[in-house]
Amino acid sequence: MNLLEQKCADVGMKMTEQRKLILHVLTTAADHPSVESVYERAKKLDDSISMATVYRTLNMLDELNLVVRHEFKENFSRYEVNDEHHHHLIDLETGDVIEFQNRELELLKEKIAQELGYELVDHRLELYGKKSR
Amino acid sequence: MNLLEQKCADVGMKMTEQRKLILHVLTTAADHPSVESVYERAKKLDDSISMATVYRTLNMLDELNLVVRHEFKENFSRYEVNDEHHHHLIDLETGDVIEFQNRELELLKEKIAQELGYELVDHRLELYGKKSR
DNA sequence: GTAGCTGCAAACTCTTTGCAACTCT
């Protein structure tokens, strides 16, 4: 039972075979898989799993803040385990997603919100670019 | 003929009644209307206009970079005339969209992309918050 | 035992598109 499974069990989620599969796919993913990808990868391990379950589970995990849902400039969602906070740079030529962290940026966004009289609840920062040469 | 109409005509778009309506709605909007809103506002002026035309026109304007399409954390798009570059803070309680500019932020995002070996083509920065009191 | 979970298929929402008729230029 990995940490993510433990967290799910702790909040009362029944640890069904399907959910274990989905959690396994998420924890071992090196990328930011779409629902479709999670489904396909899980299906390889047990082909009776359904898309509906994948959608329902990912939504549940998102609400529990155990995963992060991304909606890049695509018409579908991608997910990743909610681990260390970071942002993304999307390579427009290859579709690769590069993660980065930046302390200055974190401070700046807090400062901006504060100056506008707001308490920051959430944010979104994505860079889209192409390799410079 | 306003400036936006002129720009459209310049690139060869036929200035039909429907397009004039849409452009009028966009230039007079104080907010960031959804396709639905643009459609409704245009319909008030001439109720024969169709959704398909609104979608087609907004897509065209987006490709010409005459409007900016936003996809905030909602499941639909919002549009605004492509004017001065700025970012948005979305009030999670009221849905209000507050615009802001920040020079530091502009420099920072360029710097981050550069450090990662990328040329910045596009980006997205949105803050979501609630009024602090 | 039972509350919660699953697969299936149908429904939903937003958006796009094929087509025949129409309209700017």
Add this chain to the structure above:
DNA sequence: AGAGTTGCAAAGAGTTTGCAGCTAC
């Protein structure tokens, strides 16, 4: 005149949901 544009209705893509049966606890 003719290329481009329109409204309509149907189709698409991604996602959600009602339901009857199943399963973890």
